[in-house]
Amino acid sequence: xDSTQELEKSYHFDLYRRLPVTLVKxxxxxxxxxxxxxxxxxxxxxAVNALGHSHPAVVRAIRKQSxxxxxxxxxxxxxxxxxxxxxxxxxxxxxxxFFCNSGLEANEAAIKLARKIGNQKGKKGPIVSFSGAFHGxxxxxxxxxxxxxxxxxxxxxxxxxQLPYNxxxxxxxxxxxxxxxxxxxxxxxxxxxxxxxxxxxxxxxxLCDTHxxxxxxxxxxxxxxxxxxxxxxxxxxxxxxxxxxxxxLGGGFPIGAVxxxxxxxxxxxxxxxxxxxxxxxxxxxxxxxxxSTIINKELIENARQQxxxxxxxxxxxxxxxxxxxxxxxxxxxxGVELKIPCRPIILKMLERGFLVNCTAENVIRLLPPxxxxxxxxxxxxxxxxxxxSSEKTKS
Ligand SMILES: Cc1ncc(COP(=O)(O)O)c(C=O)c1O
Numbered sequence: 454x455d456s457t458q459e460l461e462k463s464y465h466f467d468l469y470r471r472l473p474v475t476l477v478k479x480x481x482x483x484x485x486x487x488x489x490x491x492x493x494x495x496x497x498x499x500a501v502n503a504l505g506h507s508h509p510a511v512v513r514a515i516r517k518q519s520x521x522x523x524x525x526x527x528x529x530x531x532x533x534x535x536x537x538x539x540x541x542x543x544x545x546x547x548x549x550x551f552f553c554n555s556g557l558e559a560n561e562a563a564i565k566l567a568r569k570i571g572n573q574k575g576k577k578g579p580i581v582s583f584s585g586a587f588h589g590x591x592x593x594x595x596x597x598x599x600x601x602x603x604x605x606x607x608x609x610x611x612x613x614x615q616l617p618y619n620x621x622x623x624x625x626x627x628x629x630x631x632x633x634x635x636x637x638x639x640x641x642x643x644x645x646x647x648x649x650x651x652x653x654x655x656x657x658x659x660l661c662d663t664h665x666x667x668x669x670x671x672x673x674x675x676x677x678x679x680x681x682x683x684x685x686x687x688x689x690x691x692x693x694x695x696x697x698x699x700x701x702l703g704g705g706f707p708i709g710a711v712x713x714x715x716x717x718x719x720x721x722x723x724x725x726x727x728x729x730x731x732x733x734x735x736x737x738x739x740x741x742x743x744x745s746t747i748i749n750k751e752l753i754e755n756a757r758q759q760x761x762x763x764x765x766x767x768x769x770x771x772x773x774x775x776x777x778x779x780x781x782x783x784x785x786x787x788g789v790e791l792k793i794p795c796r797p798i799i800l801k802m803l804e805r806g807f808l809v810n811c812t813a814e815n816v817i818r819l820l821p822p823x824x825x826x827x828x829x830x831x832x833x834x835x836x837x838x839x840x841x842s843s844e845k846t847k848s
Contacts, residue, residue, distance in 0.1 A: 455487055472803055479506025482822055482829055484808065493829055495821045496808045500642070500674045500786070503701035503747060505822040510742040511704050518738035525734070527727060533737035540741055541712060544683060544748070547696070549718035551711045552732030556673035556699035557589025559709035560636070562726055563697050564593050566711070567667050568612075570720040571633035574665070578631030579614035585644030585813075586618070588636060588671055597636055599644065618644070619653045628660045634667040639685025639783070642674040642820075645813030646781060646788025654689040661694075667717070669695045673709070674786070677701040678747050678823050681757030681784030688783060701823075704743035708736040752823040760784035763819065763830045770838045777841065778815075785825065789817040789837075793844070801840045807833055 454462070457475045475487040482505050484492050497503065504511060518533065525531060538550040553559055567580060582588065582597035595602040596609045603609060616623045618641065628635070635657060641647040661668040670693040675685030679701065686693050694717055699709035709731075747753065764780060764787055771777040771789070778790040791798065795811040802809050810818040821829065
């Protein structure tokens with residue numbers, strides 16, 4: 454344990470099951486630890502560092518804007534906030550943006566907006582979410598999330614209902630004109646990298662139209678190119694009423710947003726919602742540079758192509774790896790489900806110089822930055838094969 458780890462163990466809440474490494478520096482797809490060892494980052498801060506680490510566009514935006522204006526209040530207009538709202542609306546086809554600081558805050562704003570509109574329409578029914586979902590860690594968003602997140606936090610708020618994910622019969626049975634809204638992820642990230650079925654999403658859209666229910670896509674992990682499209686919902690040929698975004702939007706600088714139509718945004722009036730830091734000039738200026746770089750450098754196309762390459766390489770080696778149960782995902786959001794718990798595997802990958810993640814206990818989650826190259830993938834797959842084949846020999 455190094456001195457940083459000792460300090461942390463003494464003074465920080467004991468909340469994170471940290472890996473035994475202290476990261477001090479990053480550049481592109483690489484990060485370095487305090488001993489100077491180099492790692493290839495196949496996690497990107499959990500789908501955040503879309504441009505990799507210390508991208509010149511991000512560094513420049515921080516430098517330029519921090520010399521002008523870092524923060525003021527939402528009582529005033531600021532140039533970066535107005536510019537970012539225009540950029541996001543122009544790209545997405547939505548008409549209004551609200552800015553906050555994180556994914557959870559974006560979901561909280563969407564929950565409140567849905568409730569306000571539901572109240573206006575006289576709806577008394579729940580906000581629906583799906584088993585295995587992750588929408589953040591506030592009391593409302595854990596109520597929409599998986600059982601594991603909710604345990605020990607009773608009493609939880611009323612007015613939420615959870616249905617099985619990808620189960621068409623269940624949504625047909627349970628959604629009705631009283632239902633307020635539905636929250637869904639295009640690919641459940643924390644739930645184990647589980648993509649939604651197209652038929653399920655198309656039916657969901659139809660049911661929401663029939664019963665005047667707000668369809669809300671949580672694009673916090675899937676947004677900004679991660680799945681090979683600008684947003685995850687675009688894989689299904691439908692359009693949600695509201696989307697929530699964060700993570701990659703700031704490329705590492707905290708920012709979240711809600712995007713929706715003009716009409717739906719008017720569910721809120723003055724004083725209904727707000728934030729001190731949300732949409733501050735520094736965060737918005739960084740986000741503008743991140744999103745523009747993703748578009749201008751054609752990184753969504755790179756995500757699509759490299760995602761296909763990563764999956765096909767993993768599928769090829771997995772034929773010789775009996776411990777692999779399934780490989781799934783979309784774009785650069787790839788999960789490898791193992792027949793064994795994956796923490797020991799990710800520790801071995803760390804020793805070999807790779808940051809990869811374990812989710813849902815036995816799913817190795819790969820979320821490289823959108824700038825990932827074939828040679829990074831080749832190197833990852835080679836090491837993954839070596840680690841897993843040595844496990845096989847032992848078991
Ligand atoms: C799908 C999804 N929604 C919401 C969140 C919460 O975002 P944050 O941690 O920024 O509050 C996450 C974070 O992992 C997420 O993956």
